Amino acid sequence: MSTVNTSKINQLLKIQPRGTVLLASWLVDKGYSFDLQRRYRESQWLESIGSGAMIRTGDHVNISGALYSLQTQLGLSTHFGGKSALAMQGKAHYLELSSKRVYLFGTKGENLPTWFIQHNWGTQIEYFSTKFLDSTLGLTEFQVKEFAIKISSPARALMECLYLSSNNEDFTECYELFEPLNNLRPDQVQELLESCTSVKVKRLFLYMAEKAKHSWFEYLNLEKIDLGHGKRSLVENGAYVSKYKITVPKALESNGGTIL
Incomplete structure (x- = not known):
């Protein structure tokens, strides 16, 4: 391989962090043609991990x-x-x-x-x-x-957990994750809740935040959050929470007080 091409790959490997993937399309945009990439693989600078994806030879990428x-x-x-x-x-x-x-x-x-x-x-x-x-x-x-x-x-991760929740065990686990989070930023929570399109997630999030007695809950403006209309039965034979019009697991509602 020419000295120019060797210098070019060295420049690339200096700026690209170890432990990451190099994508063929991205390399082309950076001035590394498909032909040049092939020569780098043949010279064992790079190795393929799939179509259009390479890593440094011998590198560990998770x-x-x-x-x-x-x-x-x-x-x-x-x-x-x-x-x-x-x-x-x-x-x-x-x-x-x-x-x-x-x-x-x-x-x-x-x-x-x-x-x-x-x-x-x-x-x-x-x-x-x-x-x-x-x-x-x-x-x-x-x-x-x-x-x-x-x-x-x-805050977002909690909403993603609530989005996936579908049974008593899921809801109980979500609340266990919720309880220690007493230092969330109310402005970020407000922004996420206003943008969220899942009524289930918004009602559960607010219900759990209030139940956990987190101080940041008091700074939320609930009037700006669209909680939809009508009741939502999230589990069978659960406890109905009238404030948020949701039916939650009885074990969850009896844990740490009740929201009417």
């Missing part, structure tokens, strides 16, 4: 490094959310980030690339394509070794 490339090179909204985001920020101490399952959320209509879907990342991926929240709201930067990725803030 799902965080893959998400970095989805976010920064493809501009996708895919991010760690729900219980995974809470665990990463130390908000769910009994949930291990190294567990065999991670929760990813993305915007409805976005498609994950084949290389990402087919590669073995060493963990089971639960991916949810939704539009109940604005994809630009409630995200925070999380540092992973040499790079940072966007993940859900605690």
Whole structure:
């Protein structure tokens, strides 16, 4: 390989963090032709992990490094959310980030690339394509070794957990996650609730926030939050909460006081 091409790959590897994926389309935009990329693979500078995706030869790349490339090179909204985001920020101490399952959320209509879907990342991926929240709201930067990725803030992550909840156990677990979060920013919570299109999520979130007696709840303007109309029965044979017109698990309603 020529000295010019060797210098070019060295420049690339200096600016690209270790532990991340290099996408062929992004490299072309940066001036690295498909032919040049092929020569880098033949010279063992890079190795393929799937169609259109490469890593430094010998580098170890996990799902965080893959998400970095989805976010920064493809501009996708895919991010760690729900219980995974809470665990990463130390908000769910009994949930291990190294567990065999991670929760990813993305915007409805976005498609994950084949290389990402087919590669073995060493963990089971639960991916949810939704539009109940604005994809630009409630995200925070999380540092992973040499790079940072966007993940859900605690407030958004809680809403994602509530979005997925469907039975007594889910709702009880969500409340357990909710109880320690006494330092959420009311302005961020307000913005998320106003943008949220799920009546179920909004009613449950407010119900749990009030039940947990979090001080930030008092700073929310409920008049600006559309809670829809009519009753919502979330579980069978539950307890009805008239203020939020929802039926929740009896065990949950009897835990720590009642909201009428």
